Amino acid sequence: MRKVLLSLMLLLVFSAFQVTYASAAQVRINADSKAYYGFPHSIVESNFTKNATDNDPNTKVDLPYPSVVTFKLDSGVSITGLSAKASSKVWLSFYAKDTYTELYGRRYISGDEVLHPVDMKNVGYVIVQNDTPNSTLKLYEFSIFGESNKPQAPEGLKAVLDKNNAVLTWSNPSGIGKFNIKRSEVSGGAYTTIASNVDATTYTDSALELGKTYYYVVTAVNSNEESANSNEVSVTLPYPAAQPPANLVGVGENNKARLTWDGVSGATGYNVKRSLQAGGPYTVIANNVTQATYEDLSIKAGTTYYYVVTAVNAGGESGNSNEVSVQSKLPALEINIKEEKVKVGQEFVANIALKNVNNIYAEDFSIKYDNHLFEYLGFEEVTGYKVYNEPTDQNGTLRFIVASQGKNYGIKDDKPFLKVKFRAKAVGTGKVDATKCRIADTEREFDLEADSCLEDQVIVQNMDVNKSGEYTLLDLAIDSYYYGELATNVDPVKYEANQAGDEYIRDEDLVFIVKQMLQNTNYPPNM
Numbered sequence: 001m002r003k004v005l006l007s008l009m010l011l012l013v014f015s016a017f018q019v020t021y022a023s024a025a026q027v028r029i030n031a032d033s034k035a036y037y038g039f040p041h042s043i044v045e046s047n048f049t050k051n052a053t054d055n056d057p058n059t060k061v062d063l064p065y066p067s068v069v070t071f072k073l074d075s076g077v078s079i080t081g082l083s084a085k086a087s088s089k090v091w092l093s094f095y096a097k098d099t100y101t102e103l104y105g106r107r108y109i110s111g112d113e114v115l116h117p118v119d120m121k122n123v124g125y126v127i128v129q130n131d132t133p134n135s136t137l138k139l140y141e142f143s144i145f146g147e148s149n150k151p152q153a154p155e156g157l158k159a160v161l162d163k164n165n166a167v168l169t170w171s172n173p174s175g176i177g178k179f180n181i182k183r184s185e186v187s188g189g190a191y192t193t194i195a196s197n198v199d200a201t202t203y204t205d206s207a208l209e210l211g212k213t214y215y216y217v218v219t220a221v222n223s224n225e226e227s228a229n230s231n232e233v234s235v236t237l238p239y240p241a242a243q244p245p246a247n248l249v250g251v252g253e254n255n256k257a258r259l260t261w262d263g264v265s266g267a268t269g270y271n272v273k274r275s276l277q278a279g280g281p282y283t284v285i286a287n288n289v290t291q292a293t294y295e296d297l298s299i300k301a302g303t304t305y306y307y308v309v310t311a312v313n314a315g316g317e318s319g320n321s322n323e324v325s326v327q328s329k330l331p332a333l334e335i336n337i338k339e340e341k342v343k344v345g346q347e348f349v350a351n352i353a354l355k356n357v358n359n360i361y362a363e364d365f366s367i368k369y370d371n372h373l374f375e376y377l378g379f380e381e382v383t384g385y386k387v388y389n390e391p392t393d394q395n396g397t398l399r400f401i402v403a404s405q406g407k408n409y410g411i412k413d414d415k416p417f418l419k420v421k422f423r424a425k426a427v428g429t430g431k432v433d434a435t436k437c438r439i440a441d442t443e444r445e446f447d448l449e450a451d452s453c454l455e456d457q458v459i460v461q462n463m464d465v466n467k468s469g470e471y472t473l474l475d476l477a478i479d480s481y482y483y484g485e486l487a488t489n490v491d492p493v494k495y496e497a498n499q500a501g502d503e504y505i506r507d508e509d510l511v512f513i514v515k516q517m518l519q520n521t522n523y524p525p526n527m
Helices: 002-006 473-481 507-519
Strands: 010-013 026-028 034-037 044-046 061-064 068-086 090-096 102-109 116-129 136-147 155-162 165-171 178-184 192-198 202-205 213-221 233-236 246-253 256-262 269-275 283-289 293-296 304-313 324-327 332-337 341-343 347-355 362-369 374-381 385-387 397-404 418-424 428-440 445-447 455-461
Touching: 061 068, 068 090, 068 102, 090 136, 102 116, 116 136, 155 213, 155 233, 165 213, 178 202, 192 202, 202 213, 246 304, 246 324, 256 304, 256 324, 269 293, 283 293, 293 304, 332 362, 332 428, 332 455, 347 362, 347 428, 374 385, 397 418, 418 428, 473 507
Parallel strands: 010 068, 341 455
Antiparallel strands: 010 034, 026 136, 034 044, 061 136, 068 116, 068 136, 090 102, 090 116, 155 165, 165 202, 178 192, 178 213, 213 233, 246 256, 256 293, 269 283, 269 304, 304 324, 332 347, 347 418, 362 397, 362 428, 374 418, 385 397, 428 445, 428 455
């Protein structure tokens, strides 16, 4: 054997590829291996001798005397049979693993593919040698059969989530050995070993991330070998559902409902829900709202709506927020005349204002007045608001386009933003009526409903000069007495000297008095 070791040696080292034969326990334990020169200390890799284990009896390896092929077994195994197809008998030697101690002595087997039963234990190396001088051994195929020490794969692997942990359990059909736990984020692997030599049939993996799916297999290991993978199982650590939004508040304004709430940490969006009944059922009116605020523009003024909001994240939808009710009051354009009664010739002002609005910055509206009773005198602007068109009197109809001058002048109360001036010119009850009203905030414009464009009225009446309640010849005499003087110089407690509206008492006043006398049915005609 010393001569053999000094010769050129070819080492074939194989991995644990196994071909199962008739017996479930007996397997071929050398196949498709790499080749090396040198044994046992100096090893040089080669692919020269693969034909000896390629399961093809038509290919061969030529071994000139005294070359060897050395098979290294993964672990000390029990050999139960040997077989060779070769040009002549094949000499064999057997060595222990690691110590290289020769076992069982040299022996030969025939090269006619006959299975030679043996009983050899703890063999680490099998050496095939051409022991015939001046010859070349043609080795077509060489097989070693044995009982594998490889443990059986764990069975019945299961995985359950316990809080934020993956708890694995399995059974051990071998009854001996320890286990390696392997994990991947892709079904089928590649797997990474996350725990080695676990000595129980359960394992808890606490290193999980929210939203990820993990795939597990378990292998059994002994001192030499590792089993195949168990069945694969998976767990997904779900995101916890978002918390319900808190402090939902709703305000009705400008024909819309404005909702605000506290943002929820981790929420990717919000769902806004509405009902016409307290407590629901609710209908989703907006999905995946990204901000903690929402404006519902589809409401009808005067109707009460009930709202809740839910938060959404990767874990699902939260429960409902607190419920709020919102009723948008009907925006209106008001006409306010301070005086209930005026006399002919007296001037008065129609104040234009908006109510039930918030931060309105532009208005486009028309007003119609009784032009047979009133005379349009013009308008007076209010600080912060300006008329940007040129209103033209169209037979008692006036159009105004008004805008605020700066963000501090958004209309949000009932204060007048325009004053329209008139003078009473005839007795009667007259109206100043708003029509075709359109308003806008900084996000939208909308028309007011017809019954939200309001009106006001004033009674035009006359007071006779001496305040008796009727026009008579005496009233004409008193004003004639003060003809040409300022009406304000006449004692206002006793007399109403200004009858036609001018500041001086003139013919117009006297003519007006005579007309009223002739219309007074209680004044008997002088005929």
